[in-house]
Amino acid sequence: MANKVVIVGGGLAGSEAAWQLAKRGYRVELYEMRPGKSTPAHKTGLLAELVCSNSFRSLSVENAVGLLKAELAMLDSLIMEAAYSSQLPAGGALAVDREQFASFITDRLAQHPLINIYRQEITTIPDHRPLIIATGPLTSDALACKIVQITGQDQLYFYDAAAPIVDASTINEERVFRASRYGKGGGDYINCPLTEEEYTLFWQELLKAEQYPLHSFEEEVLFEGCMPVESLAKRGFDTLRFGPLKPVGLVDPYTGKQPFAVVQLRQDNKEGTLYNMGGFQTKLKWPEQKRVFRLIPGLEN
Numbered sequence: 519m520a521n522k523v524v525i526v527g528g529g530l531a532g533s534e535a536a537w538q539l540a541k542r543g544y545r546v547e548l549y550e551m552r553p554g555k556s557t558p559a560h561k562t563g564l565l566a567e568l569v570c571s572n573s574f575r576s577l578s579v580e581n582a583v584g585l586l587k588a589e590l591a592m593l594d595s596l597i598m599e600a601a602y603s604s605q606l607p608a609g610g611a612l613a614v615d616r617e618q619f620a621s622f623i624t625d626r627l628a629q630h631p632l633i634n635i636y637r638q639e640i641t642t643i644p645d646h647r648p649l650i651i652a653t654g655p656l657t658s659d660a661l662a663c664k665i666v667q668i669t670g671q672d673q674l675y676f677y678d679a680a681a682p683i684v685d686a687s688t689i690n691e692e693r694v695f696r697a698s699r700y701g702k703g704g705g706d707y708i709n710c711p712l713t714e715e716e717y718t719l720f721w722q723e724l725l726k727a728e729q730y731p732l733h734s735f736e737e738e739v740l741f742e743g744c745m746p747v748e749s750l751a752k753r754g755f756d757t758l759r760f761g762p763l764k765p766v767g768l769v770d771p772y773t774g775k776q777p778f779a780v781v782q783l784r785q786d787n788k789e790g791t792l793y794n795m796g797g798f799q800t801k802l803k804w805p806e807q808k809r810v811f812r813l814i815p816g817l818e819n
Contacts, residue, residue, distance in 0.1 A: 762797020
């Protein structure tokens with residue numbers, strides 16, 4: 519049996535694979551092109567850097583995503599150990615401090631005696647077997663071309679969206695309230711309640727907002743579990759109210775009633791100086807994000 523495995527890509531999948539193999543006595547060569555060559559989304563050279571949401575969703579074992587995390591933890595998952603060590607308040611969900619999460623994984627892999635990390639771009643598929651290619655949607659162009667030769671162009675697509683972050687010091691505390699749905703986790707979320715009139719204006723302006731055009735490598739094939747907010751809005755007036763802006767399980771302390779719609783802000787770092795907008799991945803241009811999202815009560819500034 520081969521005693522060495524080559525892994526290309528130091529994201530979540532590649533990092534976890536390296537850890538599990540090394541635990542079982544295999545020598546691992548892990549190749550990651552960053553920081554020498556970065557991507558349009560990454561900001562650091564850390565392994566397993568999160569470039570979209572900082573949430574791993576529900577912790578409840580009564581649903582599929584929560585049960586999967588529990589099973590991973592039982593299997594000594596490095597990803598789960600890192601997530602719990604960098605956990606942020608998020609009600610019934612598992613959210614993490616991005617930098618602490620990625621630093622934890624990078625340090626553990628770098629310190630393992632059976633894992634060697636090489637910071638270089640792989641431009642062709644290595645001959646060594648066993649081989650794991652775990653480069654994900656941000657694969658460099660050269661390697662992506664080689665993968666296409668094997669899989670066919672129709673098997674690959676990519677659609678990019680930004681995840682807006684809010685400076686906590688700019689939130690108007692007089693317009694928001696802190697709470698988690700159904701009281702799970704206390705005041706872990708900052709909630710921006712919208713009346714029917716406020717929601718209607720926000721929805722109308724969101725539909726009219728200008729988006730970035732698709733890149734040459736993008737196709738408008740959307741993942742239903744992580745759709746841009748403007749794409750959801752196009753499906754109808756109430757779609758957002760039954761999706762990321764659903765008000766169920768929340769009571770506005772100013773009115774004593776359930777709001778017409780709610781935008782939830784989730785803590786994005788340990789210091790609590792940054793919050794992200796739950797379910798607000800978007801293709802809107804920067805000026806349009808400011809114009810439209812400032813219509814949300816509490817985010818005027």
